Amino acid sequence: MPALASVFQRDSAAYRRRGETRAFIRRALRGYEQKRDENKARFQDWQAARDAAAAIKHEAIEHLDRCLPEFIEKIEARGVKVFVAANGVRAKDYIIGVIRRHGAKSIVKSKSMTGEEIHLAQALEGEGFEVVESDLGEFIVQLRHEAPFHIVFPAMHLKRDEISRLFEEKLGSAPTDSPEELTMIARRAIRQKYCEADIGISGVNFAVAETGAIAMCTNEGNGRLTTSLPRVHIALMGIEKLVPRMDDLALLLPMLATAGSGQHLTCYNTILSGPRQPGEPDGPEEFHLVIMDNARTTLLADAQQRDALQCIRCGACLNVCPVYKNVGGHAYGTTYPGPIGSVITPHLRGLQSWKHLSGASSLCGACTDACPVKIDLHHHLLHNRRNAVRQHKTWWELLLFQGFGWVAADARRFALAGWIGRLAQPLHALVAGTPLDPLKPWTRFRALPEPPPYAFRDWWKERRGAEGGAHD
Amino acid sequence: MTDDRALVFARIREALQTPRPLHGHYDGLPGPAPAENGKGYAAWLPRVEDTPSGRLLAFRERSELLKTELVVATRAGLAGTVQALQQRHGWKSAAWHRTRLTETAAGAAGLPLLSTDQAYETAALERVDASFTGCDALVAQTGSVLLTTRSAGGRALSILPPHHVVFAEASQLIADLPAAMRLLRERYGNDLPSMICLETGPSRTGDIERILVLGAHGPKKLTVVLVE
Numbered sequence: 001m002p003a004l005a006s007v008f009q010r011d012s013a014a015y016r017r018r019g020e021t022r023a024f025i026r027r028a029l030r031g032y033e034q035k036r037d038e039n040k041a042r043f044q045d046w047q048a049a050r051d052a053a054a055a056i057k058h059e060a061i062e063h064l065d066r067c068l069p070e071f072i073e074k075i076e077a078r079g080v081k082v083f084v085a086a087n088g089v090r091a092k093d094y095i096i097g098v099i100r101r102h103g104a105k106s107i108v109k110s111k112s113m114t115g116e117e118i119h120l121a122q123a124l125e126g127e128g129f130e131v132v133e134s135d136l137g138e139f140i141v142q143l144r145h146e147a148p149f150h151i152v153f154p155a156m157h158l159k160r161d162e163i164s165r166l167f168e169e170k171l172g173s174a175p176t177d178s179p180e181e182l183t184m185i186a187r188r189a190i191r192q193k194y195c196e197a198d199i200g201i202s203g204v205n206f207a208v209a210e211t212g213a214i215a216m217c218t219n220e221g222n223g224r225l226t227t228s229l230p231r232v233h234i235a236l237m238g239i240e241k242l243v244p245r246m247d248d249l250a251l252l253l254p255m256l257a258t259a260g261s262g263q264h265l266t267c268y269n270t271i272l273s274g275p276r277q278p279g280e281p282d283g284p285e286e287f288h289l290v291i292m293d294n295a296r297t298t299l300l301a302d303a304q305q306r307d308a309l310q311c312i313r314c315g316a317c318l319n320v321c322p323v324y325k326n327v328g329g330h331a332y333g334t335t336y337p338g339p340i341g342s343v344i345t346p347h348l349r350g351l352q353s354w355k356h357l358s359g360a361s362s363l364c365g366a367c368t369d370a371c372p373v374k375i376d377l378h379h380h381l382l383h384n385r386r387n388a389v390r391q392h393k394t395w396w397e398l399l400l401f402q403g404f405g406w407v408a409a410d411a412r413r414f415a416l417a418g419w420i421g422r423l424a425q426p427l428h429a430l431v432a433g434t435p436l437d438p439l440k441p442w443t444r445f446r447a448l449p450e451p452p453p454y455a456f457r458d459w460w461k462e463r464r465g466a467e468g469g470a471h472d
Numbered sequence: 473m474t475d476d477r478a479l480v481f482a483r484i485r486e487a488l489q490t491p492r493p494l495h496g497h498y499d500g501l502p503g504p505a506p507a508e509n510g511k512g513y514a515a516w517l518p519r520v521e522d523t524p525s526g527r528l529l530a531f532r533e534r535s536e537l538l539k540t541e542l543v544v545a546t547r548a549g550l551a552g553t554v555q556a557l558q559q560r561h562g563w564k565s566a567a568w569h570r571t572r573l574t575e576t577a578a579g580a581a582g583l584p585l586l587s588t589d590q591a592y593e594t595a596a597l598e599r600v601d602a603s604f605t606g607c608d609a610l611v612a613q614t615g616s617v618l619l620t621t622r623s624a625g626g627r628a629l630s631i632l633p634p635h636h637v638v639f640a641e642a643s644q645l646i647a648d649l650p651a652a653m654r655l656l657r658e659r660y661g662n663d664l665p666s667m668i669c670l671e672t673g674p675s676r677t678g679d680i681e682r683i684l685v686l687g688a689h690g691p692k693k694l695t696v697v698l699v700e
Contacts, residue, residue, distance in 0.1 A: 028682045042518040049516040062492065065485050072477070078666075084477035094473060136688055137679035155679055163680060179680040183688055190689065195594055211664060221631055221675035221690020227667070228627035229594060239480065246657065250649035251513040253670070254614065264518070264534075265614040267676055268631075268690065271668040281569075281588045281626035283666055293480045301487035 005356035012327035035262030054374035057310035074212025078274035088118030104198035112203025134222035149329035152315040200226035204237035213273035217266040233284040260314035317367035339367035358384035527612040534615025538673030551580035569625025571606035573639035613648040620665035
């Protein structure tokens with residue numbers, strides 16, 4: 001078994017044993033579902049809105065060859081310095097170069113999943129820069145040197161007492177069991193950083209081709225502060241973030257909030273189209289936008305699964321996924337956990353190493369129903385399984401299926417096999433559960449059905465005989 | 473440092489050579505997005521009665537849910553309203569930028585004032601108790617304040633102080649998000665302010681046990697003064 005698959009099995013088994021955490025996460029997600037349903041119900045037609053949202057993103061992705069150059073041309077005309085990076089290393093090198101050129105020491109960062117994908121904060125810290133994650137959840141997991149548990153709620157696996165102890169140890173604050181007090185401790189700690197930081201780094205939720213602007217959604221206001229106070233703003237985005245028109249935001253912003261966090265609209269939906277312009281009193285002097293491929297074009301080239309690039313990273317598919325709820329966000333070992341992560345990670349980081357994630361699914365389709373941009377998630381899990389086998393055939397599976405084909409192609413062979421099966425199955429009871437059991441991986445969690453006393457074919461023959469061949 | 477755009481553009485063109493097949497259980501590929509200036513989207517978004525009273529009702533309802541303080545004042549009573557707000561919230565200092573309405577407010581408050589119409593110190597702005605700004609519009613559907621660097625005195629004034637007070641004329645209350653996008657296009661055309669924001673309630677977080685806390689990084693309080 002490939003190493004990553006056994007790590008996944010080990011970590012998910014460990015998480016399954018943490019009953020209290022699982023119950024806690026389930027409770028939190030139930031709260032989310034209730035809020036999400038309330039806000040979905042306010043839409044006049046949520047399903048039509050999903051169709052339109054899918055159409056918007058479909059249009060942008062299917063015409064990326066036009067949309068992306070148009071976007072770059074427009075935003076460059078606004079004085080933004082654009083850097084297109086083929087991969088994470090190039091993106092990081094460029095960002096480090098900008099920071100060095102400004103002689104900057106301290107950096108404040110708002111949430112960016114693309115940044116997580118390339119471990120940007122760790123890379124900058126490795127270069128000796130001080131990086132403060134300003135999103136409260138990200139700030140907490142950064143202090144714990146841990147990956148986010150969820151793409152929208154990074155610290156949802158932690159209880160207030162754990163956070164209080166963490167703040168006590170790292171920030172020297174007094175213990176408290178009030179989430180409000182804990183939030184204020186973080187607010188005070190990060191406030192000062194904002195005023196001192198030379199560089200603000202942010203993510204991007206949408207990039208508008210028509211106007212050359214980026215949109216960014218935060219609840220805390222950290223995105224606004226990150227892009228208002230420091231004298232240099234660096235934004236990082238994947239090539240798939242595009243939408244064709246500004247008007248499209250009127251639909252996508254409330255849908256992202258509803259699907260993502262069960263809100264009607266995120267608190268701060270900010271559209272940025274440049275550094276400080278003439279006549280504006282403040283804002284960054286420089287605005288660098290890094291647009292990264294990092295294997296997204298590999299996914300684009302897979303026409304069948306191309307719609308996975310429509311993803312707006314709302315996390316709705318994680319929230320409804322029975323697998324996510326039972327293995328937790330860390331077991332995946334990926335930047336993007338949950339169904340969307342299981343679909344895209346094999347494209348971003350190699351199918352053979354990450355195919356096990358597509359196997360860990362009940363294919364119930366809850367993710368597909370939840371997706372606001374109608375990505376066909378659970379079918380893509382099947383596509384990944386198929387592609388993995390096509391690419392890397394296993395000799396015994398091949399033999400098994402060829403053998404089955406040979407048996408099933410002939411009525412007499414099929415009947416004989418059924419007869420042998422009915423005779424042999426009682427013998428299985430002798431080895432069931434022991435190391436000799438060839439079906440152990442299956443029977444460990446499941447009971448074999450009782451062997452039927454006779455085959456369907458015999459029953460049918462008998463029945464036809466009893467009816468005196470009425471059907472002949 | 474030259475970037476990789478030639479390489480990435482080539483990869484994109486090559487990847488798109490293969491047409492996307494029909495797939496899965498959907499009826500087919502989604503059709504083209506409705507492009508009629510976003511008006512098409514209004515039919516699916518939450519309903520708002522597009523009359524002055526309908527818009528006010530919706531904005532009031534959203535404000536309550538968002539914990540935005542909504543105060544309706546008359547033009548003549550604006551100074552008195554601001555003084556009452558000042559007493560209630562205990563402002564000792566404020567920052568502002570000049571609009572017709574904030575001018576009256578700033579005069580009435582009689583506080584030490586910091587203006588962002590001229591160069592200002594970030595550290596000084598961080599110390600004030602409240603900020604007075606204008607806005608482009610109020611959006612009834614979502615309870616949002618639509619503001620830009622031009623209508624709200626730059627980027628920091630509306631986000632750094634702990635209490636953001638927005639002054640708007642009743643005529644600035646618009647129905648929904650598609651109308652907000654239309655307004656931006658009509659007002660600014662191709663010359664967009666470098667920052668536009670739909671500010672929807674005071675700053676908030678649910679990152680600790682999903683319990684709502686107001687005032688995460690931005691203002692803990694948001695007051696909208698609607699002048700009729």
